[in-house]
Amino acid sequence: xxxxxxxxxxxxxxxxxxxxxxxxxxxxxxxxxxxxxxxxxxxxxxxxxxxxxxxxxxxxxxxxxxxxxxxxxxxxxxxxxxxxxxxxxxxxxxxxxxxxxxxxxxxxxxxxxxxxxxxxxxxxxxxxxxxxxxxxxxxxxxxxxxxxxxxxxxxxxxxxxxxxxxxxxxxxxxxxxxxxxxxxxxxxxxxxxxxxxxxxxxxxxxxxxxxxxxxxxxxxxxxxxxxxxxxxxxxxxxxxxxxxxxxxxxxxxxxxxxxxxxxxxxxxxxxxxxxxxxxxxxxxxxxxxxxxxxxxxxxxxxxxxxxxxxxxxxxxxxxxxxxxxxxxxxxxxxxxxxxxxxxxxxxxxxxxxxxxxxxxxxxxxxxxxxxxxxxxxxxxxxxxxxxxxxxxxxxxxxxxxxxxxxxxx
Numbered sequence: 001x002x003x004x005x006x007x008x009x010x011x012x013x014x015x016x017x018x019x020x021x022x023x024x025x026x027x028x029x030x031x032x033x034x035x036x037x038x039x040x041x042x043x044x045x046x047x048x049x050x051x052x053x054x055x056x057x058x059x060x061x062x063x064x065x066x067x068x069x070x071x072x073x074x075x076x077x078x079x080x081x082x083x084x085x086x087x088x089x090x091x092x093x094x095x096x097x098x099x100x101x102x103x104x105x106x107x108x109x110x111x112x113x114x115x116x117x118x119x120x121x122x123x124x125x126x127x128x129x130x131x132x133x134x135x136x137x138x139x140x141x142x143x144x145x146x147x148x149x150x151x152x153x154x155x156x157x158x159x160x161x162x163x164x165x166x167x168x169x170x171x172x173x174x175x176x177x178x179x180x181x182x183x184x185x186x187x188x189x190x191x192x193x194x195x196x197x198x199x200x201x202x203x204x205x206x207x208x209x210x211x212x213x214x215x216x217x218x219x220x221x222x223x224x225x226x227x228x229x230x231x232x233x234x235x236x237x238x239x240x241x242x243x244x245x246x247x248x249x250x251x252x253x254x255x256x257x258x259x260x261x262x263x264x265x266x267x268x269x270x271x272x273x274x275x276x277x278x279x280x281x282x283x284x285x286x287x288x289x290x291x292x293x294x295x296x297x298x299x300x301x302x303x304x305x306x307x308x309x310x311x312x313x314x315x316x317x318x319x320x321x322x323x324x325x326x327x328x329x330x331x332x333x334x335x336x337x338x339x340x341x342x343x344x345x346x347x348x349x350x351x352x353x354x355x356x357x358x359x360x361x362x363x364x365x366x367x368x369x370x371x372x373x374x375x376x377x378x379x380x381x382x383x384x385x386x387x388x389x390x391x392x393x394x395x396x397x398x399x400x401x402x403x404x405x406x407x408x409x
Contacts, residue, residue: 007197008205010214010221010228011035013340015401017217017228019210020194033340033404037226038194048190049119052112055183058176059109065173068159070366072166081105081173083365084358091364093377099385100361103147103354108184111142115187118196133240137224140193144392147354148181153305154358160302161294161359162367197225197238205237206230213404223249249399251325257394258318258325264387265314272378274360276367284378287311287356309355310384317391320346321398328402336403347395353388357381 006019011030020028020038028039062081069078079087084104088097114135121132159168206219208228214221219228220243222236229236229243236243272284285293287310294303324343363375 007038008208008210008228009037009197009226010219011037012221012223012226013400014404015213015215015221016404017208017210017212017214017219033400034337035340036194038192043190043192045119045123048187049116049123051183051187051190052115052119055180055187056109056112056116058180058183059105059112062173062177062180063105065176066171067173067177068155068171068362068366069169070162070166071169077366077368078171079362079365081177084361087365087368088361088377091377093382096357096361096377096382096385099389100151100358103145104151104358105148107142108146108148108180111139111146112184112187114138114142115191130240136193136196137239137241139191139196140224143188144351144396146184146188147351147358148177148184150352150354151358152178152181153352154355155362157302157306157355158359158362158366160299161290162363164297166367193225197227206233215401248397249401250397251328251399251402254321254394254397254399255325257390257397258321261314261387261390261394262318264383264390265318268380268384268387269311271380271383273356273380273384274363274378275376277374277376286380287384290356290359306355306359309353313349313353314387314391317346317350317395321391321394324398328399339403340400343395343398343400347398350388350392350395353391354385357385357388 006021008017008019010017011033013035014030014033016030016032018030018037022038026039028037029035030037064080064082066078067081067083069076071077081104082101085097085101088094088100117135118132118139121128155174159170162168206228208214208217208219214228217228218231220231221227222229222239222241222243224241225236225239227236227238231243233243235241269287271286273287273290275282275284277283287306291303291307291310294300294306320342324339324346327339360375360377360381364377367375
């Protein structure tokens with residue numbers, strides 16, 4: 001392995017070629033746009049590996065242990081974490097069942113397995129092979145789709161919603177799941193993809209000049225490891241990622257995804273997101289209706305959280321990205337960094353809109369006592385879930401480099 005003091009990369013936000021110090025413990029940011037490109041405290045391989053293994057064990061335990069239970073009118077009911085997907089599948093909501101299972105459990109477990117493989121190999125003395133490179137790329141791609149923390153907040157909201165109608169009891173699986181979420185977030189916070197790429201060999205890099213835009217040098221940055229690559233190459237010389245993935249960053253695709261998300265937002269809020277049966281009487285509940293119910297029940301803070309996550313964030317994200325698309329061609333050096341910050345905030349908050357979907361999943365799995373009291377998924381649930389996914393994809397395809405194109409020298 002070639003030992004170097006700096007690593008040349010292309011900033012994914014502004015396309016600037018930068019030499020990043022490998023050994024610095026201070027966070028290193030792009031001098032042009034402020035995007036983090038490296039630095040930070042060195043990662044302890046053994047410590048991170050131990051945390052990942054512990055999180056994996058807790059994930060397996062949490063899946064089968066009783067999660068929560070409730071009792072009302074002499075009827076008791078319990079659910080496990082797996083029931084959130086199993087009950088949705090029972091009501092023929094296959095896409096929702098898959099989405100909940102993958103984002104809450106499967107993707108985090110795959111992420112932790114990849115971390116275990118990577119750090120086991122890094123602790124060894126052998127060279128980094130193609131399998132390890134694949135897992136490092138997987139870690140980068142999976143991180144955004146891990147939503148166990150969002151699910152935990154959604155579970156708390158759902159329990160508050162039914163606490164006025166039934167006695168709620170937190171089971172052992174609930175506490176092991178909290179521990180799993182904490183450890184998983186700890187691992188994700190410890191793992192810096194920039195530090196991982198610095199460990200890889202640095203030969204075969206194409207000629208480039210730091211302090212200039214990559215596209216002015218006939219280069220493109222890898223979407224995974226940010227290494228400069230010749231536009232004629234099909235795969236990144238360092239991590240092996242397909243370079244054609246950069247084509248997904250374009251305003252046409254972003255606009256199409258935003259239009260689709262806006263159209264789905266209408267049935268998501270007009271149709272019932274779930275239906276509640278109580279003593280033989282069925283009542284449909286829209287997203288806004290659920291917010292009003294929480295507010296009138298005295299749970300104003302929870303009502304505000306659900307309102308912001310289910311209405312304000314999706315609408316604001318669509319409008320913000322549309323405005324950013326419009327102003328991307330109107331360069332202004334004094335405001336361009338503010339636009340990048342606005343985009344990053346918009347990108348980060350999008351996943352929290354999944355709270356409503358997880359509330360439905362928990363209530364459908366927990367409250368299933370026939371005509372006495374039951375909750376069923378409504379037609380709006382899938383529409384709203386697709387809205388959230390489309391807005392997340394729209395943010396991923398948004399090309400922030402367009403902010404800097406008019407001022408590129």
